[in-house]
Amino acid sequence: NGGGGSNTTQAPILLGISGALLFVSIILLSARLWSRQRPGSRLSLDDWTILGATILAIVQYALLAASVVYGLGRRSLFVPLPRRIISLELLFINQVFWYWSITLVKLSVACLLLRVKHTRRWKVFLYTIITIILAAAIVQTCFQFLQCRPFKVYWDPRVFRQGPVKCFDRRVINGNIVTFSGVQVALDLIFSFIPITFIRKLNRPRREKVFMCVLMALGIFASFAAIVRTMFLQGFYTSQDIFRTNVPIALWAVVELQIALIAATIPTLKNFMEQVLVKVGLFFYDEGTETQVRDRLVHFGLL
Numbered sequence: 001n002g003g004g005g006s007n008t009t010q011a012p013i014l015l016g017i018s019g020a021l022l023f024v025s026i027i028l029l030s031a032r033l034w035s036r037q038r039p040g041s042r043l044s045l046d047d048w049t050i051l052g053a054t055i056l057a058i059v060q061y062a063l064l065a066a067s068v069v070y071g072l073g074r075r076s077l078f079v080p081l082p083r084r085i086i087s088l089e090l091l092f093i094n095q096v097f098w099y100w101s102i103t104l105v106k107l108s109v110a111c112l113l114l115r116v117k118h119t120r121r122w123k124v125f126l127y128t129i130i131t132i133i134l135a136a137a138i139v140q141t142c143f144q145f146l147q148c149r150p151f152k153v154y155w156d157p158r159v160f161r162q163g164p165v166k167c168f169d170r171r172v173i174n175g176n177i178v179t180f181s182g183v184q185v186a187l188d189l190i191f192s193f194i195p196i197t198f199i200r201k202l203n204r205p206r207r208e209k210v211f212m213c214v215l216m217a218l219g220i221f222a223s224f225a226a227i228v229r230t231m232f233l234q235g236f237y238t239s240q241d242i243f244r245t246n247v248p249i250a251l252w253a254v255v256e257l258q259i260a261l262i263a264a265t266i267p268t269l270k271n272f273m274e275q276v277l278v279k280v281g282l283f284f285y286d287e288g289t290e291t292q293v294r295d296r297l298v299h300f301g302l303l
Contacts, residue, residue, distance in 0.1 A: 010247045011073030015065060017251065021258035022061050028265040029054050035269065046111035050264055053104035056097050057257060063094040064250060072250075076243035081157075084243055088155030091246055096141060098253055102184065103137040105260045109191050112268070129187070136183045143176050181230035185223045188260070192219030218263035225256035 029050065036042045064072075070087035071079035079087070110130050114123065145151050148167040153159040167173070195216060229252035232245070 007078040009073040011068040014251050018254040025261040032268050046108045049104045049108035053101045056101035060097040063090050067091045085156050092154050102257050105264050106133045109264050140180045177233050181226050184226045188219050188223040192216045222256050222259040225252050228252045
């Protein structure tokens with residue numbers, strides 16, 4: 001544990017959970033892209049945006065790992081100042097990649113929903129959501145660099161001795177944190193509960209409706225992660241050890257992002273899973289045709 005002021009590190013928990021979730025996201029994305037290539041390339045805007053989100057998530061994880069190499073996860077007392085400065089600078093850059101990765105995830109979901117219905121109200125609603133998503137990301141990115149001048153004060157405490165440091169009022173900073181997180185939570189909840197409008201009208205097996213409920217639960221959990229991250233952020237500026245306080249913030253931010261990535265990808269894998277099940281069925285029922293195998297899988301409730 002990290003108690004008693006001992007020279008311990010929280011890095012294994014941070015990198016272990018983050019890495020495991022990222023691995024799952026990459027596997028699911030690979031399955032999604034593979035299914036889109038058969039019988040021909042059918043990549044849509046929602047596929048490209050989720051691909052971009054995953055690439056940014058990989059870069060973000062690499063920056064997080066590099067920050068850990070320079071001491072993130074340990075108490076600042078045991079990390080030399082030059083290494084601490086590099087670690088916090090990497091963490092600062094990492095945040096920008098996180099903003100845009102989570103933004104692309106939500107844009108991917110919105111683009112996918114645009115292909116579900118084509119009514120005018122539906123399009124107006126989703127284009128409004130897309131505008132809010134982009135506006136929130138742009139504002140937050142600008143705020144990241146403008147809330148304190150010079151902004152390198154976030155990683156180099158020597159700046160305080162070199163000249164005047166100007167920051168927005170603490171209430172403005174906290175208000176920005178709560179507003180951005182509130183927007184993310186609201187979007188997660190909207191995207192989680194939108195399927196309810198379809199489930200009641202769909203004449204689909206109960207197993208598929210249960211599956212949709214699981215996806216809703218993932219979206220709600222992403223909202224929960226955003227709330228927890230915000231709670232940790234509120235205590236960031238009053239922390240006795242900012243270097244250490246960054247760890248739970250980074251962890252919950254990654255959990256929020258990766259759960260959102262997983263929830264955004266799983267709904268697109270229905271055809272892929274059906275193909276896998278049919279191929280497995282053909283392997284075990286080598287005397288049957290594909291149609292007979294499909295009939296058996298339907299009988300077992302797997303298709």
